[in-house]
Amino acid sequence: xxxxxxxxxxxxxxxxxxxxxxxxxxxxxxxxxxxxxxxxxxxxxxxxxxxxxxxxxxxxxxxxxxxxxxxxxxxxxxxxxxxxxxxxxxxxxxxxxxxxxxxxxxxxxxxxxxxxxxxxxxxxxxxxxxxxxxxxxxxxxxxxxxxxxxxxxxxxxxxxxxxxxxxxxxxxxxxxxxxxxxxxxxxxxxxxxxxxxxxxxxxxxxxxxxxxxxxxxxxxxxxxxxxxxxxxxxxxxxxxxxxxxxxxxxxxxxxxxx
Amino acid sequence: xxxxxxxxxxxxxxxxxxxxxxxxxxxxxxxxxxxxxxxxxxxxxxxxxxxxxxxxxxxxxxxxxxxxxxxxxxxxxxxxxxxxxxxxxxxxxxxxxxxxxxxxxxxxxxxxxxxxxxxxxxxxxxxxxxxxxxxxxxxxxxxxxxxxxxxxxxxxxxxxxxxxxxxxxxxxxxxxxxxxxxxxxxxxxxxxxxxxxxxxxxxxxxxxxxxxxxxxxxxxxxxxxxxxxxxxxxxxxxxxxxxxxxxxxxxxxxxxxx
Numbered sequence: 001x002x003x004x005x006x007x008x009x010x011x012x013x014x015x016x017x018x019x020x021x022x023x024x025x026x027x028x029x030x031x032x033x034x035x036x037x038x039x040x041x042x043x044x045x046x047x048x049x050x051x052x053x054x055x056x057x058x059x060x061x062x063x064x065x066x067x068x069x070x071x072x073x074x075x076x077x078x079x080x081x082x083x084x085x086x087x088x089x090x091x092x093x094x095x096x097x098x099x100x101x102x103x104x105x106x107x108x109x110x111x112x113x114x115x116x117x118x119x120x121x122x123x124x125x126x127x128x129x130x131x132x133x134x135x136x137x138x139x140x141x142x143x144x145x146x147x148x149x150x151x152x153x154x155x156x157x158x159x160x161x162x163x164x165x166x167x168x169x170x171x172x173x174x175x176x177x178x179x180x181x182x183x184x185x186x187x188x189x190x191x192x193x194x195x196x197x198x199x200x201x202x203x204x205x206x207x208x209x210x211x212x213x214x215x216x217x218x219x220x221x222x223x224x225x226x227x228x229x230x231x232x233x234x235x236x237x238x239x240x241x242x243x244x245x246x247x248x249x250x251x252x253x254x255x256x257x258x
Numbered sequence: 259x260x261x262x263x264x265x266x267x268x269x270x271x272x273x274x275x276x277x278x279x280x281x282x283x284x285x286x287x288x289x290x291x292x293x294x295x296x297x298x299x300x301x302x303x304x305x306x307x308x309x310x311x312x313x314x315x316x317x318x319x320x321x322x323x324x325x326x327x328x329x330x331x332x333x334x335x336x337x338x339x340x341x342x343x344x345x346x347x348x349x350x351x352x353x354x355x356x357x358x359x360x361x362x363x364x365x366x367x368x369x370x371x372x373x374x375x376x377x378x379x380x381x382x383x384x385x386x387x388x389x390x391x392x393x394x395x396x397x398x399x400x401x402x403x404x405x406x407x408x409x410x411x412x413x414x415x416x417x418x419x420x421x422x423x424x425x426x427x428x429x430x431x432x433x434x435x436x437x438x439x440x441x442x443x444x445x446x447x448x449x450x451x452x453x454x455x456x457x458x459x460x461x462x463x464x465x466x467x468x469x470x471x472x473x474x475x476x477x478x479x480x481x482x483x484x485x486x487x488x489x490x491x492x493x494x495x496x497x498x499x500x501x502x503x504x505x506x507x508x509x510x511x512x513x514x515x516x
Contacts, residue, residue: 166502166509173503177478205511206499213499216471217478220435241464241471244424245431251424253463 001239001248002225004073004094004194005039008064010047010056019046019056027060028067035068037230038239041094042068044085045075054084061088073120073227079107086115094118097160100125100139105146113150120158120194121147123179129162133178136161137186140179144187154187158194158225165202166210173200173214180221192224212238219246259497259506260483262331262352262452263297266322268305268314277304277314285318286325293326295488296497299352300326302343303333312342319346331378331485337365344373352376355418358383358397363404371408378416378452379405381437387420391436394419395444398437402445412445416452416483423460424468431458431472438479450482470496477504 007030010016018026031042042064046056053076061072073094074085086093097120098108112119121143123129123136130136140159147157161179164172176195184190195218201210212235215226219242230236240256243249252258265288268274276284289300300322304314311334319330319342331352332343344351355378356366370377379401381387381394388394398417405415419437422430434453442448453476459468470493473484477500488494498514501507510516 167511170502170505170509174505200503206495206514209495209499209514210503212470213474213496214503216474217500217503220475220478237464237467238471241467242475244428245458245468245472245475247428247432251428253425256464256467 001219001223001243002040003038003230003236003239004041004043004225004227005034005037005230006043006196006198006227007034007229007231008042008060009045009075010050011045012047016047019050019060022059024063024066027063031064031068034230035070038236039070039230041071041073041225043073043075043096043227046081053078053081057081057085058088061085065090071118082108083111086111086117092116092118094120094158096120097122098143099123100142102126105143109147109150109152112147112156113152118156118158119147119152120160122160123162129164131172131175133161133175133182136175136179137182140183140186140191144191148187153189154191155189157187157191159183159186159191160194160196163195163197163199163214165204166200167202167204177217177221180218180223184222193222194225194227195223197226197228208232208234211235215239216242219243259477259481259501260298261296261488261494261497262299262301262483262485263292263295263488264301264454264456264485265292265487265489266300266318267303267333268308269303270305274305277308277318280317282321282324285321289322289326292488293328296494297328297488299329299331299483301331301333301354301485304339311336311339315339315343316346319343323348329376340366341369344369344375350374350376352378352416354378355380356401357381358400360384363401367405367408367410370405370414371410376414376416377405377410378418380418381420387422389430389433391419391433391440394433394437395440398441398449399444402449406445411447412449413447415445415449417441417444417449418452418454421453421455421457421472423462424458425460425462435475435479438476438481442480451480452483452485453481455484455486466490466492469493473497474500477501 073096075096098104099122123139161176200214201207331354333354356362357380381397419434458472459465
């Protein structure tokens with residue numbers, strides 16, 4: 001499974017400060033620590049409410065890619081900041097993210113097609129987040145079809161079934177698992193899948209436990225990647241154990257350190 | 259999910275000593291601690307190599323049921339000890355276990371029918387343990403059909419897909435998950451399912467981690483019960499978290515203590 005690190009995000013106070021003071025070393029040390037901890041992709045998010053998001057995104061992308069050689073996920077709701085991030089990157093990025101809303105698909109799929117980017121597709125539209133697995137799959141199919149029309153290979157699409165907080169939308173837990181297991185049948189070759197894992201435990205007292213249990217379940221249902229914290233050692237242990245249990249990585253006595 | 263406690267087993271040295279010295283208090287304290295920790299069923303196993311297994315099983319059953327009021331699982335390969343345990347119990351037991359071998363089914367299904375017992379059915383036969391999910395289901399169907407002929411309700415059948423050690427049979431991990439998800443379709447009402455969880459981590463260095471990750475995966479695939487240690491607090495936390503995440507138990511902030 002691909003771990004997409006969530007830590008380079010202006011939402012975190014320390015990162016916001018580093019952005020404000022253009023502290024390259026702080027950002028680069030953070031990037032290196034996450035790649036060393038097992039991140040395969042780094043999510044790059046300027047944080048909310050910045051006036052000059054395109055400039056900040058450009059600086060963040062250039063700063064990170066000077067330090068590490070992994071794919072970057074450009075994470076912003078602003079189209080101008082997205083385009084700036086995609087152009088600043090020296091390799092193909094992961095666009096994070098479109099939805100099935102027409103205005104987003106109309107901009108982001110052409111952008112992905114032009115730059116050869118991968119793209120995260122959230123299964124929601126103008127009416128909000130669907131209530132069941134079938135409706136999530138319908139939205140997934142809309143997005144996959146529109147992407148394919150532009151020549152975007154289905155393996156470049158990361159479908160996100162939208163994990164919701166167990167305390168607020170408990171009935172959605174098994175429905176997300178069900179949707180995930182259905183995504184693989186939507187196209188051939190199968191699209192990939194992704195979740196924002198920690199949403200499941202928002203506003204709970206047992207965040208680590210709930211994240212770990214749900215991640216194992218998601219992986220058993222075919223999850224390909226997760227936006228999560230690779231510096232969470234207990235969570236990374238579950239990733240490694242699950243890969244071994246699902247026969248995706250070869251078992252060795254020291255599989256945790258492999 | 260029903261936790262079937264595995265600790266009253268003569269394989270454990272302390273239990274063997276208590277059996278040898280007919281130490282009722284030791285056995286009863288153990289039984290009480292397991293029920294208090296969350297066991298819904300107590301597995302009772304005399305241990306290997308005892309000469310007078312029927313007498314020991316009778317003593318164990320009577321000793322345990324004097325202390326706790328839960329269902330007992332009579333766990334022995336010896337037919338005379340099984341019959342002694344079933345008869346000594348003051349409520350319906352869980353027979354642990356038959357296989358699809360004709361000689362076992364021929365004795366144990368009539369015994370279950372006569373005494374109204376539940377029964378664990380291991381998906382193996384004279385040829386051994388099947389290599390894939392479909393073959394496990396075929397054996398499950400053979401056992402369910404034979405039990406139904408004797409009037410045993412399908413909800414009294416606990417199908418066991420046979421969890422194998424990840425270090426020795428790694429390819430079987432996902433196949434067991436697949437078999438489990440198929441078992442529910444074998445009969446209506448659906449049979450139950452059970453696993454001997456700790457088999458997955460036999461001879462590994464990371465027993466607790468592997469048990470926890472695999473249990474979450476098994477529960478996501480519909481597992482109804484597991485033979486495991488209810489005094490393993492981290493494992494029980496995964497049980498409770500998974501029940502909440504699968505929407506089987508109502509979420510509360512203090513769900514771990516509920």
